[in-house]
Amino acid sequence: MPGTTDGWLGQLQSVGAQTGQVAGELVNTALGLIGVPYRMGGNSPQTGLDCSGFVRYVYANTLGLVLPRRAAEQARATAPIAKEELRPGDLVFFNTMRRAFSHVGVYLGDGKFIHAPRKGESVKISDMNDRYWARRFNGARRVDALDAAVADVR
Numbered sequence: 703m704p705g706t707t708d709g710w711l712g713q714l715q716s717v718g719a720q721t722g723q724v725a726g727e728l729v730n731t732a733l734g735l736i737g738v739p740y741r742m743g744g745n746s747p748q749t750g751l752d753c754s755g756f757v758r759y760v761y762a763n764t765l766g767l768v769l770p771r772r773a774a775e776q777a778r779a780t781a782p783i784a785k786e787e788l789r790p791g792d793l794v795f796f797n798t799m800r801r802a803f804s805h806v807g808v809y810l811g812d813g814k815f816i817h818a819p820r821k822g823e824s825v826k827i828s829d830m831n832d833r834y835w836a837r838r839f840n841g842a843r844r845v846d847a848l849d850a851a852v853a854d855v856r
Contacts, residue, residue: 724765725791731764732756732808732816738825740818753806756818756825757793760808761845769845777803780843788842794830795840802840809842 741750751759754773761767769776777795788794788809796805807817813830828835 725789728760728764728791728808729810729816732760732810732825735760735825736816736827738818740821740823740825742821744818751818751825753818757806757808765845767845773806774801774803776806777841777843780845783842783844785839785842787844789844791845793843793845795843796835796838797840798838805838 735747735751735756738747738756739750740752741755742752743755744750744752745755745759747759754769754771754776757773757776758769758771761769770779773795776793780793783792790809790811792809794807794809794815795803796807797803798805805817807815807828809815810827814827815830816825816827818825819828830836830839
């Protein structure tokens with residue numbers, strides 16, 4: 703798998719030019735966390751991150767925007783968008799615990815997202831089209847501040 707990830711990293715590092723500087727910065731912050739171990743309730747790269755802690759850290763350290771702590775709260779605090787409208791930096795939600803919006807990640811583009819999956823794993827890139835994720839997709843959301851910032855950059 704290292705070969706596929708290496709190619710992706712090269713493509714993703716140019717995302718700023720395609721989608722706006724702010725979205726590129728969000729993606730770069732998220733990519734910088736690849737390999738950080740999962741930790742339930744984790745809020746920092748030093749001690750580990752869970753999915754919502756990862757998203758919260760990325761937005762706080764890129765935009766200074768503090769999102770709610772839990773994935774379901776993050777879904778309620780952001781604007782729903784159609785899957786076809788996804789842009790890098792948007793949030794993608796999944797039902798992984800038999801309840802809506804129990805998992806969240808940051809969309810990267812081309813069906814890929816970055817997230818802190820579960821105990822025993824670390825922050826990584828996954829494909830939304832993989833059967834596991836496709837069957838559990840709950841919806842996409844956009845943080846209003848990101849939408850405004852990307853529009854300002856254009």
